[in-house]
Amino acid sequence: MTEFAPQTEELLHGYMIPSLATVRRIVWETDDTFTLLLDTTQMNDSPYSFMPGQFNMIYAFGTGESAVSISSDPAKPGLLGHTIHRVGSVTSSLSRLKRGSLVGLRGPFGSAWPLEEAVGKDICIAAGGIGLAPLRPIIYSLVRKRELYGRIVILYGARSPLDLLYRVELEQWNKLPNTEVIVTVDRGDSTWKGHIGVVTNLFSYIKLDSESTIAMVCGPEVMMKYTVEELQRRGLSQERIFVSMERNMKCGIGLCGHCQFGPKFICKDGPVFRLNEVYQLTEKKEL
Amino acid sequence: MEPQDLTESLHKHPFLNNMNEELLKTLTSCASNIVLPEGERLFKEGEDAKTFYLIRSGRIALELPGGERGMIRIQTVGPGEVLGWSWIISPYRWHFDAYALERVHAFAIDATCLRTKCETDYHFGYEMLRRFSEVLERRLEATRLQLLDVYGNAPGGRGENY
Numbered sequence: 001m002t003e004f005a006p007q008t009e010e011l012l013h014g015y016m017i018p019s020l021a022t023v024r025r026i027v028w029e030t031d032d033t034f035t036l037l038l039d040t041t042q043m044n045d046s047p048y049s050f051m052p053g054q055f056n057m058i059y060a061f062g063t064g065e066s067a068v069s070i071s072s073d074p075a076k077p078g079l080l081g082h083t084i085h086r087v088g089s090v091t092s093s094l095s096r097l098k099r100g101s102l103v104g105l106r107g108p109f110g111s112a113w114p115l116e117e118a119v120g121k122d123i124c125i126a127a128g129g130i131g132l133a134p135l136r137p138i139i140y141s142l143v144r145k146r147e148l149y150g151r152i153v154i155l156y157g158a159r160s161p162l163d164l165l166y167r168v169e170l171e172q173w174n175k176l177p178n179t180e181v182i183v184t185v186d187r188g189d190s191t192w193k194g195h196i197g198v199v200t201n202l203f204s205y206i207k208l209d210s211e212s213t214i215a216m217v218c219g220p221e222v223m224m225k226y227t228v229e230e231l232q233r234r235g236l237s238q239e240r241i242f243v244s245m246e247r248n249m250k251c252g253i254g255l256c257g258h259c260q261f262g263p264k265f266i267c268k269d270g271p272v273f274r275l276n277e278v279y280q281l282t283e284k285k286e287l
Numbered sequence: 288m289e290p291q292d293l294t295e296s297l298h299k300h301p302f303l304n305n306m307n308e309e310l311l312k313t314l315t316s317c318a319s320n321i322v323l324p325e326g327e328r329l330f331k332e333g334e335d336a337k338t339f340y341l342i343r344s345g346r347i348a349l350e351l352p353g354g355e356r357g358m359i360r361i362q363t364v365g366p367g368e369v370l371g372w373s374w375i376i377s378p379y380r381w382h383f384d385a386y387a388l389e390r391v392h393a394f395a396i397d398a399t400c401l402r403t404k405c406e407t408d409y410h411f412g413y414e415m416l417r418r419f420s421e422v423l424e425r426r427l428e429a430t431r432l433q434l435l436d437v438y439g440n441a442p443g444g445r446g447e448n449y
Contacts (some may be wrong), residue, residue, distance in 0.1 A: 129438035159438035186433050188360045193388060195346070195364045198432045204301070204367050220437040225426070 015253050016090040018104030019043040023097045024079060029165045032087070032097055033130060035071060038080045039105065049077045051112035052137035053244060053272040058082060059104030059253050060093040067223040067249035067267070068205050069134035070108060074141055080105075083133035083165065102234050109252040111272045113216055115244055121214050122150040124206075126227045128157045128219025129201050134244050134271070135218050139173065146176060153206050154181045157199025157223065161185050161192045180206070199223060200230045210235030228275060238276035245270045245278060293318060297394060301367045302418060313411050317400035323391040329370070330381045336373035338395050342366055345391030349383040360361045363388065369422050374398035374414070375405075 021038040028034045036058070050056075050070050058214040059065040066088075072081030086095045097103065115138060123142060127135050142149055154173060158164045164183065174181035182202045184195035195202065198221070208231075215231050217224050224243055231241055247259035247266040254268030264278065265269065294315045296400075297303055303311065323329065329347065340347075343423070346365045353359040361383070364370045369395075373381050379398065407414030 029332055098405065158439075159436070163438065184363075186436070186438065188363075190358065190360065194363075196348070197358055198429045200432070201429055205365055222432065222437045226432055227404070 002046045015106060015109075016251070018057070018106045020102050021080070021105040023099055023101040023103065025099060026095065026097065029083060030163050033083060033085050033162075033163075033165065035081050036068075036094055036097070036103075037072070037076065037083070038105065040078065040080050040105070042079045043105065044173075047077065048080065048108075050074055050080075050108035050137075052115060052141050053113040053134055053136070054083065054108035054110050055249070055252075055267075055271060056105055056107030057249070058090075058094065059106075060090050060097075061102070061104065063093040064090045065104070065106075065250075066090040066094075067252070069244075069271075071133035071136045072140075073145060074137050082129065083136075085130050087164075109249075109267055111270055113244075113272055114274075118142070118214050119148050120150065122209055122212050123152045124155070124208060124213055124215040124231070125153070126155045126215065126219070126231075128223035128227075129159065129163070130165070131219030131223070131244070132156055136169075136214060138216065142172065143176060146179075147190065150178070150205070150212060152176075152179045153208075154179075154200040155199055156181065156183045157171055157202070157219070158183070158185050159191060160187045161189065161194070176274060182206070198226070201225045203230045203234065208234050208236065210237075210240075213240065215241045216244075217241065218229075221246065225244045230281075238279055239274060241275040242272055243275055243278070244272050250274070293320060293394075296343075297341070298318070300343070300394065302341055302369050302422070306414065306418075309413050310414055311326035313404050313408065314396065314401070317397045317404065318394050319397075321393055321395045323354060323387040323393065324350075325387055325389050327387045328386070329385040331384050332381055334381050336371060337391075337398050338379050338380045339369065339374050339398060339401075341394040341396070342368050343392040343394065346388045347385050347391060348388050349385050351383055358384070369419075372419055372423060372426075374401070375419055 003217050021040055021043055024037045024039045026034050026036055046107040052074055053066050055069045057065050059067050061226040068084055071083040078224055084091050084094060086092055125135055142152060170181050173179055182205060184197055184199055184202055188196040215236055228241060245266050249267040250256045250258040252267050254265035296312055298311060299316055342364055344366050346363050347362050347370055349362045350358040350360050405415055
């Protein structure tokens with residue numbers, strides 16, 4: 001047992017003991033989804049930094065801990081955003097926090113979107129529902145150095161117009177040069193003038209150069225499955241497609257096994273994977 | 288638009304990708320170029336399906352009457368897509384209402400003309416059926432995905448559901 005002690009201590013200090021972060025603000029994006037903005041400048045391990053695609057473990061005191069993707073700008077790590085769907089006890093507890101409240105924060109954990117690899121290439125981002133949140137940091141990064149990348153297409157599907165996240169930013173990104181944002185909803189109403197239909201329908205409206213495009217996909221697993229099929233139908237190889245996988249993460253460092261996905265741990269090896277690393281696993285129903 | 292120009296324009300529509308010249312000419316003889324103003328109704332549920340459309344620009348909404356809920360918009364069809372497959376399946380009646388959400392440029396294909404061509408030229412008929420089968424398969428897949436309500440409050444996820 002003793003030979004493991006130093007490693008355990010290192011793990012505890014590095015990853016398992018939460019730092020305290022202060023709630024700066026809560027922004028309600030939809031009726032049941034909010035962005036928790038945390039001030040990280042006073043944290044023990046400040047300055048805090050993260051890469052687009054990574055996630056944190058957020059602890060609501062007295063309730064529990066939850067893994068949440070970081071949804072804010074990596075260039076502004078002092079104000080850390082997490083967009084959260086309020087559905088369970090932890091997320092409900094987080095949604096009731098006030099300015100100045102404290103939360104426990106562990107992270108950042110996991111792999112990142114391929115920002116370096118995307119340089120000089122066209123980029124297709126496909127998001128479904130709250131899956132836009134883990135993609136928002138990479139969009140900020142791409143937009144900040146817009147000249148480094150080719151054409152950027154953002155395809156976004158949500159349940160209804162009322163469930164759309166970051167509406168103002170979607171409009172702003174759409175106005176950027178050589179950048180196109182196309183939004184669709186599964187269920188519209190008579191006031192909605194945009195597209196209605198699943199996100200995969202949007203591929204009919206764009207042209208992808210399969211040799212120069214990198215795709216990044218995040219959303220519910222079923223949505224990702226069909227999106228990946230559509231991308232491959234349009235000639236993109238699995239090496240050019242990146243997905244952000246979802247499983248229930250607990251420890252964040254590949255120890256507890258809650259997020260095991262075949263030989264992979266989503267929290268440590270992912271959540272962002274090149275498709276060829278996980279494609280065969282996604283075909284297995286029991287995983 | 289001259290028939291030759293119409294054939295060339297039709298050839299550029301994704302639905303007719305790689306269709307051979309001869310078949311394309313057959314189709315062109317039933318086609319016309321149309322522009323629909325915003326708000327224009329194309330057809331209504333239950334009416335005879337006399338035309339199908341290849342959309343070039345603009346968007347069309349498909350709606351169903353939902354009783355007390357009013358009209359329910361179920362889908363939009365946009366550039367590069369096909370609107371209408373009821374023309375090819377008996378009893379040739381529309382299943383939805385359709386109207387232009389914005390100004391629409393499209394090719395309108397006369398269904399009666401096309402059905403006659405399909406029945407007299409089986410090669411052409413097979414080609415149309417093959418292409419429409421693909422459209423139907425994609426629509427069916429999309430409808431199933433829509434029915435799954437994948438963005439609902441299903442358990443699981445990264446942990447945001449706790």
